[in-house]
Amino acid sequence: MVTPFDEAGAVDLDAASELARWLVAHGSDGLVVAGTTGEVPVLSDEERIELWRAVAESVTVPVIGGSGSNDTRHSVELTKAAAAAGLAGVLVVTPYYNRPSQQGIFEHFAAVAAATSLPVMLYDIPARTGRRIALETYRRVVSELPNVVAVKDATGDPAGAARLAAATPAAFELYSGDDALTLPLLAVGAVGLVSVASHWIGSELGETIAAFVKGDVGGACAMNARLIPSYEFESTEQFPNPLPAKAVCRALGLRVGQCRLPLGAAPPELDLQARRLLEELGRPLG
Secondary structure, eight states: OOOOBOTTSOBOHHHHHHHHHHHHHTTOSSEEESSTTTTGGGOOHHHHHHHHHHHHTTOSSOEEEEOOOSOHHHHHHHHHHHHHTTOSEEEEEOOOSSOOOHHHHHHHHHHHHHTOSSOEEEEEOHHHHSOOOOHHHHHHHHHHOTTEEEEEEOSSOHHHHHHHHHHSOTTSEEEESOGGGHHHHHHTTOOEEOOSTHHHHHHHHHHHHHHHHTTOHHHHHHHHHHHHHHHHHSOOSSSOTTHHHHHHHHHTTOOOOOOOTTTOOOOHHHHHHHHHHHHHHTOOOO
């Protein structure tokens, strides 16, 4: 979920509650708040916790909060605050920039998991962190950290996801972290998707997954093909995520504002592209 900001650049909690309800009404079975798409690097701890609380109080679906950072002590403190904010679980990213060893990665996850009774979802995104979680580290995690129950896989490697699914018990759930790779990951054992494009095609993504699970692979592939322009739009070198997602939300009439620096405000060109995308999907504009 993107984080709405007002015209002055402050977190808009009322708009966040409205957006959360809108997302649930349009196909989301749960929400991830203050993740990458939520511009978590530019949120203060106080803003993050207030946002968690506001969204958790606004919807009845599970709300997962991004409580990870590249500082283990900081991640532990944020994770401790998650339960008090009413969250159903936490999303914990691999420490970024530090480039820790696999031992360091495991110990980081162990410290965070020990700080909470909430379910923990790992977030493996080596393009942003500089480190990938090794298969042997996953084996240690599922063996020694019982409340670590899932991973958001944004490695861009379906073959690696297949090896992970084969090496871990079914109770350890694999979620696609990349809209465009959801079908390949479903084919090797994923159970769902943590999405960006669900801001505007949530129902269609749900239908795609449901069709695949029912065995209608052809129907799932046909639906997926129609959604490729949305996957291509959601992040580019010129307009990285979440700039495009916020542009689409604005085109839908949702109050999300602009991004904080260093992403900054989107040029009018991106808003026009967002409107054209929605028109091609047959969506009413706000």
